[in-house]
Amino acid sequence: MSTPLFNPFESEDISPPFSEHWQAKRRLAKSLRDLTEVLLTSTPDVDEMNDIAERLELQARQFAKSERRYGITAFAEDGRHGGYAEVNHELNAIAGLSNPIAPGLNMWFEGDIALGKVTCGSGYQGPPGHVHGGFVAAILDQFLGMAQIMGKTPGMTGSLTVRYLRPTPLHQELSLRAELDRVEGRKTFMTATMYAGDVQTAECTALFVRPRDGMQNMHRDATVPKS
Template structure:
């Protein structure tokens, strides 16, 4: 694990403590001051990368995904989803959600499940040689997905119709399907991305401009 990955992992531990632990106000105030001091030191020691640069994303899409809020080991917001096997035929990944991702008591919030599906479907399309931008995501929640439980996620590219790309995925807890998803994506070239994202400022929906 690199120092940057260790930092992101430590921040995940901190977020989990904030989400589920109780402590005296004095201890919380001291912790807040320590976090702010650490943030100031890190800001002073580093330089900001061009995180929203389209060229940074296009230069190496797999490297760019390391900053994903879903699967990026360098992003403390990510649980993260860990890709265990990626081939042209499909992929398998694992993820464990802590209390910070809770919806119903003891179970994962559905929005985070949808986010995982969006991420793995996109990765499956990339692995098959059919990268695209999400246009539509349909999620079926079969049963509640438990927190603090190792989950398995599978995804595969299914077909392509012109510039429309299709993929499907499923999430498992203890061998049982908890949710399934189907996604429709649009092929997007670098030139189209330049018009769509306008250097990170956005320029309309994928359905409006990418299809």
């Protein structure tokens, strides 16, 4: 029996986890995001922080004893955690629901328009009270990187040009919109905007280039950390 095609972008609703493994990992990732927010904004005494650090170090050592999978492809090839699309939806650096460093970009399609939303906490701060410009670019890169599937020849980022129109606020839902400009052979051209409420904070144009031998072989040169 074949697994139904997974499409996390069919609606604004966040897709449910593929398995109990990802459900638990999503919960754990949220706990770590919450811990990061508290760490960056609280003022506990030194002894309390050292006590918490000691317990977290113990947890990390216990985690490290479990069977390891390095990278999205490794999880997908394992056969127990869903296909590449499901795993990418969980582990992606910007949109991964099970990745504690991801701001949690959510996106979906309405006809030939891609829409998205994301809220950045204190861990993404650059200028006081605002999102670091590098994270703004990373969010737009991920958003457009997924939106480019509208062109049917998705590839790797060739260039990304971001115009910062206004400072992008922390702790406020940001809205994104992307459209396909054109496709020229292996090249896909995209445009996007970012808004905080009614205020446009950034706009972006991007070029994506499909590798000559396709995206499916990108994992061949991936490196695995040494134990």
